[in-house]
Amino acid sequence: MIFKKPKMQRTITITKETRDGILTYCKMNHPNEGILILRGKSNKGNVVVDGLVIPPFSHHGPTFAGFPHSFLPFDPSYVGTVHSHPIGSARPSVTDLHNFFGFVTMIVKSPYENEDIFAYDRDGNNLPITIVSKNYDKNL
Numbered sequence: 001m002i003f004k005k006p007k008m009q010r011t012i013t014i015t016k017e018t019r020d021g022i023l024t025y026c027k028m029n030h031p032n033e034g035i036l037i038l039r040g041k042s043n044k045g046n047v048v049v050d051g052l053v054i055p056p057f058s059h060h061g062p063t064f065a066g067f068p069h070s071f072l073p074f075d076p077s078y079v080g081t082v083h084s085h086p087i088g089s090a091r092p093s094v095t096d097l098h099n100f101f102g103f104v105t106m107i108v109k110s111p112y113e114n115e116d117i118f119a120y121d122r123d124g125n126n127l128p129i130t131i132v133s134k135n136y137d138k139n140l
């Protein structure tokens with residue numbers, strides 16, 4: 001992977017309310033993993049997340065949280081997923097990258113505080129997250 005083609009770096013923008021909702025959901029599910037669908041929009045590699053959806057067929061366990069993607073209704077406002085890592089680092093696992101959905105995967109590690117949330121692209125590259133206030137979207 002030394003001669004990687006240069007490509008556009010995605011940026012992830014998330015509203016403070018959505019970020020707080022993710023952290024609360026992860027805390028509620030602890031010590032199991034929790035998973036949520038991220039709603040928002042993607043524009044030229046920049047993803048704005050401003051909502052959350054609880055997956056219809058999610059199952060929770062201590063080691064893996066997931067849902068069968070083939071059962072997900074196609075919805076262009078689904079931009080990715082977020083799930084928690086109750087134990088260990090916030091690095092995406094092989095399974096996580098295998099189950100990549102949408103444009104971004106976010107991972108929250110315990111204890112699920114503001115600085116415990118990370119975003120990755122399809123290749124597992126860390127993406128910068130910008131937190132904005134609720135009215136951000138209306139100013140676009």
Ligand SMILES: [Zn+2]
Nearest residue numbers: 085092093096
């Ligand atoms: Zn994971």
